[in-house]
Amino acid sequence: MPSIFLLFGGSGRTGQITARAATRAGYQLLAPSHVECPLEDAEAVSDLVLHSKAAVVVNCAAISGLEACAANPLQAHLVNAVAPAAMALACRHTGARFIHLSTDYVLDGRRAGLKNESAKCRPAGWYAESKREGELEVLEALPEALVARVSWICGNPARPAFVEQALARALRGEPLAAVADKYSLPTDAEDIARVLLSLAEGEAHGILHLCSLGEPCSWWECAHTALQEAVACGTLPAMPPLVRQELDKVPFFREPRPRHTAMDATRLFTMGIPMPTADECVRRVARRFLAALTGC
Ligand SMILES: NC(=O)c1ccc[n+]([C@@H]2O[C@H](COP(=O)([O-])OP(=O)(O)OC[C@H]3O[C@@H](n4cnc5c(N)ncnc54)[C@H](OP(=O)(O)O)[C@@H]3O)[C@@H](O)[C@H]2O)c1
Numbered sequence: 503m504p505s506i507f508l509l510f511g512g513s514g515r516t517g518q519i520t521a522r523a524a525t526r527a528g529y530q531l532l533a534p535s536h537v538e539c540p541l542e543d544a545e546a547v548s549d550l551v552l553h554s555k556a557a558v559v560v561n562c563a564a565i566s567g568l569e570a571c572a573a574n575p576l577q578a579h580l581v582n583a584v585a586p587a588a589m590a591l592a593c594r595h596t597g598a599r600f601i602h603l604s605t606d607y608v609l610d611g612r613r614a615g616l617k618n619e620s621a622k623c624r625p626a627g628w629y630a631e632s633k634r635e636g637e638l639e640v641l642e643a644l645p646e647a648l649v650a651r652v653s654w655i656c657g658n659p660a661r662p663a664f665v666e667q668a669l670a671r672a673l674r675g676e677p678l679a680a681v682a683d684k685y686s687l688p689t690d691a692e693d694i695a696r697v698l699l700s701l702a703e704g705e706a707h708g709i710l711h712l713c714s715l716g717e718p719c720s721w722w723e724c725a726h727t728a729l730q731e732a733v734a735c736g737t738l739p740a741m742p743p744l745v746r747q748e749l750d751k752v753p754f755f756r757e758p759r760p761r762h763t764a765m766d767a768t769r770l771f772t773m774g775i776p777m778p779t780a781d782e783c784v785r786r787v788a789r790r791f792l793a794a795l796t797g798c
Contacts, residue, residue, distance in 0.1 A: 504528055504529055504530040505529055505530065505556075505557035505558065506529065506530050506532055506554060506555050506556040506557055506558075507524040507529035507530065507531050507532065507556065507557070507558045507560070507702070508532045508533075508534075508550075508551065508554045508556035508558070508559045508560070508598075509521055509524065509531060509532070509533040509559075509560050509562065510533075510534070510539070510541070510547075510559075510560070510561045510562060510563040510585075510589070511561065511562035511563025511564065512531075512533030512534075512535070512562070513533075513535060513536065514562055514563065514564075514566075514661070515655050515658045515661035515663065515691055516562045516603065516652070516655055516658070516691045516694050516695065517533070517562035517563070518658055518660060518661065518691075519657070519658055519691040519692055519694070519695040520560060520562055520691075520694070520695040520698055520699075521533050522695070523692075523695035523696065523698070523699050524558075524560075524699060524702075527699050529557075529558070532554055532556065534550060536563075541563055541580065541581040541585035542577060542580045542581060542585075544580070544584050544585055544587075544588040545588075547585050547588045547589060547592075548588040548589075548591065548592045551588075551589055551592035551593060551596065551598070552592050552595060552596060554596075555596075556596070556598050557598060557599065558598060558599045558600075558601070558702045559589055559592075559593055559598050559599070559600045559601070560600075560601045560602075560603075560698055560702070561585075561586055561589055561600075561601070561602045561603060562603055563581070563585075564581060564582050564603070564633070565577065565578050565581045565582060565629070565632075566605075566629070567629070568607075568627055568628070568629040568630075568755075568757040568759065569754070569755075569756055569757055571627070571628040571629040571632060571757070572627065572628045572629075572756065572757050575628045575632075578628050578629065578632040579632050579635070581632075582629070582632035582633050582635070582636045583632050583633075583635035583636040583639055584639075586602050586636045586639065586640050587636070587639035587640055587642075587643050589602070589640075590602070590639070590640040590641075590643035590644035590647050591643040591644065593644055593647070594643060594644045599702055599703075600640070600644055600646075600647040600648070601647070601648045601649075601650060601698055601701060601702065602636065602637075602640045602647060602648070602649050602650070603649075603650055603651075603652055603694075604633050604634075604636065604637050604649050604650065604651045604652075604709075605629075605630070605633050605651055605652065605653065606651055606652070606653040606686055606687075606711075606713070606760075606763035606764070606765050607625065607626075607627075607629065607630040607633065607759070607760055607763060608623045608625045608630050608633055608634040608637065608651070609621055609622070609623055609624070609760065609763045609765070610622040610623060610624035610760075611624070611626070611759075611760020611761050611762045611763045612624070612760075612761070612762065613762055614685070614718065614762045615718070615762065615764075616717075616718065616764050616765065616766035617711075617763065617764065617765055617766055618711065618765075618766040618768060618769070619651075619708070619709040619710065619711055619769055621766075624760075626758045626760060627757040627758045627759075628757065629757065630760070637649050637709065641708065641709075645707060645708075646705070646707045647707060648701060648706050648707050648708070648710055649708065649709050649710065650694075650697070650698070650701075650710045650712040651709060651710065651711050651712060651713075651765060652689055652694055652712050652713060653686045653687050653688070653689055653713045653763065653764070653765060654686050654687065654688040654689060654713075654721075654724075655689055655690075655691050655694065656688055656689070656690060656691065656783075656784075656787045657689075657690035657691040657692050657693075657783075657786075657787040657790065658691045659790065659791050659794045662791075664680070664688075664721050664724065664725065665688065665724055665725070665728045665784055665787050665788060665791070666787070666791045668680060668724075668725035668728055668729065668744075669728050669729070669732055669788060669791055669792065670795075672729055672732060672738055672742050673732075673737065673738070673795070677743075677745070678725065678729075678742055678743065678744045678745065679744070679745035679746075679747045680720070680721040680722040680724075680725040680726075680744060680745075680746070680747060681720060681721045681722060681747045681748070681749050681752060682720045682721070682722035682723075682746035682747060682748070683720065683746075683748055683749050683761065684720060684721065684749045684759060684760075684761050684762075685718035685719060685720055685761065685762050685763070685764050686713075686718060686719075686763050686764045686765075687713040687714045687715075687716065687718065687719065687764045687765060687767075687780050688714060688719070688724050688780055688783050688784055688787070689712070689713045689714050689783065690714070690778070690783045690786060690787055693714070693777060693778065693783070694712060697712055697770070697775055697777075700775055701775075706773065710769055710770060711765035711766060711767045711769060711770065712767065712770060713764075713765045713767050713777070714767075714777055714778055714779060714780040714782075714783040715767055715771070715777050715778070715779050715780070716779040716780040716781065717764075717780075718762065718764030719764075719780050722744065722746050722747070724780070724784050725744055726744055727781060727784045727785060727788070728784050728785075728787070728788040729741055729742060729744065731784075731785050731788040731789060731792070732788060732792055735789065735792060737792050737795075737796055749761065
C-alpha cells in the first residue's frame with residue numbers, strides 16, 4: 503500500500519511539478535484543489551490533514567502575489583499564516599512529516615550578500631509579513647517541521663515566470679526590459695520538487711534555504727542569460743536589446759520589494775543534496791521552455 507502524500511497548492515507553479523514528482527516516487531497523491539479546500543477555512547484544513555492518513559504533508563499553497571496580499575491582508579494572513587499553522591498542528595497529532603514553503607522575502611534585504619538560515623528577518627509588506635508569521639507559527643506548532651525558503655521560482659512552462667516571460671516576449675519581437683538593481687537566486691521548480699521529495703523521507707527540520715547556488719544576480723542578468731541560450735540554439739537570430747530597469751520605477755510594483763535576499767544554500771549542500779548554479783538553472787529552464795515551444 504503506497505504512502506499518502508497530501509499536497510496543498512497542487513495547481514501552482516511549484517505544486518504542479520511536486521505533484522508529478524510525488525506520483526513518480528510511488529506515493530499515493532492527495533491534492534485537494536482550492537475549491538475543495540479553501541485555506542481561509544483553518545478548521546477544514548485541519549480536518550483534512552487529520553483524516554487523510556497522510557505520511558507526508560507538503561504545503562505549496564500561498565497567496566504569492568505581493569499586490570494581491572496588500573489588496574486583502576486578512577486573507578493573506580489566513581492563507582499564508584493561519585492555515586499552515588493548522589496543518590502543522592494537525593501533523594503533530596497524526597505524526598505526519600510536514601514541509602512548508604516560505605520565501606527569501608522574509609529576510610532583511612537592505613545589505614548585499616548571501617544570507618544563511620540564521621540571518622536577520624525584516625519582512626516588509628503584507629506578503630512577507632504573512633509568510634514570516636507562517637514560518638514562526640508552523641515551527642511553534644511543530645518544531646520537527648521543515649520550512650523551506652525558496653526564491654524566484656521558474657521552470658514550469660505551464661506557469662511561465664520571469665525567465666520564460668522574457669523568452670516569450672523576445673520570440674514575439676516585443677521590447678524587453680528587466681529590473682537590474684534587485685538581487686536573489688533563480689530556482690528551478692524541478693529542483694525544488696526533487697529536494698522536497700528527498701527531504702520528505704528525512705528528519706531535517708527548522709528553516710532551510712532551498713535555492714540555486716552561486717552569487718546573487720538580478721532579473722536582468724537572468725533574462726540576459728536566457729536570451730543568450732536562445733541565440734546559442736538558433737531560436738533567436740541575435741541578442742535583442744534588453745533595457746535595465748530600476749526597481750523603484752516599475753509601475754505595477756506598489757508593494758515594497760527587498761533588494762538583497764539571495765540565500766546561502768550551504769545547509770542544503772552539507773546535506774549532500776546537489777543544486778545547480780544560478781547560471782546553470784537559467785540555461786536549463788530556458789532550454790526546456792524553448793524545446794517545448796520550438797523543438798530546439
Ligand atoms: N513564485 C516565486 O517566485 C516564489 C518565490 C519565493 C517563495 N515562493 C513561495 O513558494 C510557494 C509556492 O509558490 P508558487 O509560485 O509555486 O505558488 P503559485 O503558483 O502562486 O500557486 C499557489 C497555489 O496556492 C493555491 N491557493 C492560493 N490561494 C488559495 C486559497 N485561498 N485556498 C486554497 N489554495 C489556494 C493556488 O490554487 P489556485 O491556483 O487554484 O488558486 C495554487 O495552487 C509559496 O509558499 C510562495 O510563497 C514563491
